[in-house]
Amino acid sequence: MRIKVLGSAAGGGFPQWNCGCSNCDRVRRGLLRGRPRTQAQVAVSPAPATWFLLNASPDLRQQLLQDLEFAPAQHTRGTPISAIILMSADVDGVMGLLHLREFQPLKIYATASVLRVLTEENSLFRSLERSVPPVQWQALPLDQPIPIYQRAGDAVSALTCKAVSLGGGYPDYVSNSLRKQLAKEEAVIGLEFVQDGKKFFYAPSLSGYDENWKCLAKESDLALLDGTFWTDNELIDVRGSGKTAREIGHVPLSGHDGLLARFPSGGKGRRVLIHLNNTNPVLDEESAASKAVRDAGWEVAYDGMEIEL
Amino acid sequence: MRIKVLGSAAGGGFPQWNCGCSNCDRVRRGLLRGRPRTQAQVAVSPAPATWFLLNASPDLRQQLLQDLEFAPAQHTRGTPISAIILMSADVDGVMGLLHLREFQPLKIYATASVLRVLTEENSLFRSLERSVPPVQWQALPLDQPIPIYQRAGDAVSALTCKAVSLGGGYPDYVSNSLRKQLAKEEAVIGLEFVQDGKKFFYAPSLSGYDENWKCLAKESDLALLDGTFWTDNELIDVRGSGKTAREIGHVPLSGHDGLLARFPSGGKGRRVLIHLNNTNPVLDEESAASKAVRDAGWEVAYDGMEIEL
Numbered sequence: 001m002r003i004k005v006l007g008s009a010a011g012g013g014f015p016q017w018n019c020g021c022s023n024c025d026r027v028r029r030g031l032l033r034g035r036p037r038t039q040a041q042v043a044v045s046p047a048p049a050t051w052f053l054l055n056a057s058p059d060l061r062q063q064l065l066q067d068l069e070f071a072p073a074q075h076t077r078g079t080p081i082s083a084i085i086l087m088s089a090d091v092d093g094v095m096g097l098l099h100l101r102e103f104q105p106l107k108i109y110a111t112a113s114v115l116r117v118l119t120e121e122n123s124l125f126r127s128l129e130r131s132v133p134p135v136q137w138q139a140l141p142l143d144q145p146i147p148i149y150q151r152a153g154d155a156v157s158a159l160t161c162k163a164v165s166l167g168g169g170y171p172d173y174v175s176n177s178l179r180k181q182l183a184k185e186e187a188v189i190g191l192e193f194v195q196d197g198k199k200f201f202y203a204p205s206l207s208g209y210d211e212n213w214k215c216l217a218k219e220s221d222l223a224l225l226d227g228t229f230w231t232d233n234e235l236i237d238v239r240g241s242g243k244t245a246r247e248i249g250h251v252p253l254s255g256h257d258g259l260l261a262r263f264p265s266g267g268k269g270r271r272v273l274i275h276l277n278n279t280n281p282v283l284d285e286e287s288a289a290s291k292a293v294r295d296a297g298w299e300v301a302y303d304g305m306e307i308e309l
Numbered sequence: 310m311r312i313k314v315l316g317s318a319a320g321g322g323f324p325q326w327n328c329g330c331s332n333c334d335r336v337r338r339g340l341l342r343g344r345p346r347t348q349a350q351v352a353v354s355p356a357p358a359t360w361f362l363l364n365a366s367p368d369l370r371q372q373l374l375q376d377l378e379f380a381p382a383q384h385t386r387g388t389p390i391s392a393i394i395l396m397s398a399d400v401d402g403v404m405g406l407l408h409l410r411e412f413q414p415l416k417i418y419a420t421a422s423v424l425r426v427l428t429e430e431n432s433l434f435r436s437l438e439r440s441v442p443p444v445q446w447q448a449l450p451l452d453q454p455i456p457i458y459q460r461a462g463d464a465v466s467a468l469t470c471k472a473v474s475l476g477g478g479y480p481d482y483v484s485n486s487l488r489k490q491l492a493k494e495e496a497v498i499g500l501e502f503v504q505d506g507k508k509f510f511y512a513p514s515l516s517g518y519d520e521n522w523k524c525l526a527k528e529s530d531l532a533l534l535d536g537t538f539w540t541d542n543e544l545i546d547v548r549g550s551g552k553t554a555r556e557i558g559h560v561p562l563s564g565h566d567g568l569l570a571r572f573p574s575g576g577k578g579r580r581v582l583i584h585l586n587n588t589n590p591v592l593d594e595e596s597a598a599s600k601a602v603r604d605a606g607w608e609v610a611y612d613g614m615e616i617e618l
Contacts, residue, residue: 011411017373018388018413020381028380036374058408062371064326065345071337072329077548079327091436095407098400099367102320103548104327123430126482127400132550173435239386239412241441 001159001195002045003222005305006063009037010228010277011092013059021238024278033285035302038063039092040204040275042224043070043081046149046159046195053084054191054202056096063303064099079104083148085140085161086110088188088205089117090171101127105135109148111163111186112139117174142185145194157196163189166203167210168249188249192216198309200224204275206259208251218267221309224301227273230254230280230289238279253282253293260296274301310468310504311354312531314614315372318346319537319586320401322368330547333587342594344611347372348401349513349584351533352379352390355458355468355504362393363500363511365405372612373408388413392457394449394470395419397497397514398426399480410436414444418457420472420495421448426483451494454503466505472498475512476519477558497558501525507618509533513584515568517560527576530618533610536582539563539589539598547588562591562602569605583610 007013014037015024026032041057051070057063064070072078084106086094097118100106106128110118115137118125128135140146145160168188170179190203190213199220203213206226217223229235229245229252236242245252252258253273263271273293276282281289282300293300316322323346324333335341350366360379366372373379381387393415395403406427409415415437419427424446427434437444449455454469477497479488499512499522508529512522515535526532538544538554538561545551554561561567562582572580582602585591590598591609602609 013370015374015380016411017370017379017408018381018386018411020383020385020387022384025383028374028377058370061322061326061367065322065324068337070326071324072327074329074334075331076329077327078329091407091410091433095404095433098404099326101400102325102327103551117432121430121432123426123482123484124400124404124433127480130481171436172439173432175432242412 001193001198001200001309003200003224003307003309004043004067005274005301005303006043006067007038007041007057007059008274008276008301008303008305009039010275011039011090012278013037013039014276014278014283016278019278021279023283032283034283037276037303041096042202042274044193044200046157047151049080050149051081052148053081055087055093055204056084056100058092058095060096061099077104083107083109085191086114087191088168088171089114089174090205091173094118097128098124103131105131105133107136107138109138109140111142111183111189113182113186115139116178116182117170121175121178142189159193159195162192164192164212164216165210166190166205166207166213168205168207190216192220200309205249206251207249208246208259208262214264218264220267221269222272222307223267223269224272224274225259226250226275227253227282227300228275228277228280230282234277234279254289260293260298270299270307271297272299272301276300310502310507310509310618312509312533312616312618313352313376314583314610314612315352315376316347316350316366316368317583317585317610317612317614318348319584320348320399321587322346322348323585323587323592325587328587330588332592341592343592346585346612350405351511351583353502353509355466356460358389359458360390361457362390364396364402364513365393365409367401367404369405370408386413390415392416392418394500395423396500397477397480398423398483399514400482403427406437407433412440414440414442416445416447418447418449420451420492420498422491422495424448425487425491426479430484430487451498468502468504471501473501473521473525474519475499475514475522476516477514499525501529509618514558515560516558517555517568517571523573527573529576530578531581531616532576532578533581533583534568535559535584536562536591536609537584537586537589539591543586543588563598569602569607579608579616580606581608581610585609
């Protein structure tokens, strides 16, 4: 199984277009030891020329063009992208679907509730239905591994994908009338991929209000987890107002109840942080936070990172 | 008045993510004499640090980051973007609004009908309403110059903006129930900007079914016009099926009834083509079509082009 990180920042990216905070300002001027990052986007490949996109980032067009592995074959229309799996209805995880509207037949998985948000109150996504055949919206069940790829006659190397609830909420934009009808546990999911005995667990939005993630993260060969914020008050400190990290569905990295402290001991896989917000001091490789993350045995994802399991 | 072209291609950009046509394939491999282009995006400035965005391209984040004139001042949150003016409800002209969702107060102009499409059947745009103050949706009347910028105490240098109907239709994604209630003439507009006696006319989607554009284009100091397709059958030739250029609201450039032939004689301003589709032979600077365009006195817009009137 191959995994590519096409984008590694939280919503808004790094730098963020309207932000002049210390991190954004320094990276714009080339004064930060650290990299610019597009919005979080991961792709998984079980076989050559076969890719699954995990979420659909607002920067998806730019991200796909930067890597010739995602280009169509010469003189054809097409794509090596087999399907897209959405993990929430957050704008920064679904907006990129609109980049894929160019008459391309697509299969899109999400929980039944997230599919309702997209198809019942956002007519823009009907632009995906002009392809022949039109987009296939597929409901993804919770806690049930589904086979999403299998080589002909080779059951062993099948790739399965299991969705688990991560305890987050629906985004603010969802109407109150629809919100009442949606299943709470289908709002934000993590994904476990298994192939040839190797396990990859992806959870870019970890609310911390649910312990589902711990076993999956511990047992995985690669845990790619929510690195959005370093502290709970980070957004408030920079903007002067707003919500805490936990209030918007992200357990912060630091502190006695943060992700680094809560990560189960004894796991043997790689632990990598992704979905870093522009305000996170970990983006500055010379910061104490960056050192603390590395000293605790974690890596920090960057655009272009590749991992093979 | 300063004008910047931040993106110059039609929807999908150049290359287009899922297209392996001769143009896309050659530009990907560095074998084309011609430039890659992001999706059409223009900005107009009547004064220093004051910009109006014309449409909101799917590539807007990437486009704004590439030019430090659009960055916020150091240690502030903010933007030199005064307002966004939408010219249709097409995905490639409105999707970029979602790039601007980062709690930034914004003013967005569009015809009353286009505002209804965005706010009544696309809840995603409510993510713009979380700012303080929330986004201001402003209805733009037809055929009536409105002052959108004025320096304190200096009426002469005011910038006015006039919307004119261009005879196009609403995009396929709009629901039938809403479509019946919308004013046909508000579907696709052109914009005339006037400041200090200088005139700039912008019309990236020219259906050709209406003659409104001719006088405005002739009288302008800069006419930035629809260069989407070279021939009426271009999409069908590449894809093997689909609609003609005219059927999707773009008069082709070539032919006795094409834009080049129909452009009124006697105008003294610059004539520039924008919104080039990936299939357009004009993108290949060595093509006969490219030569024909230049011989007819036209320029072709590129990402990063700047014009001062």
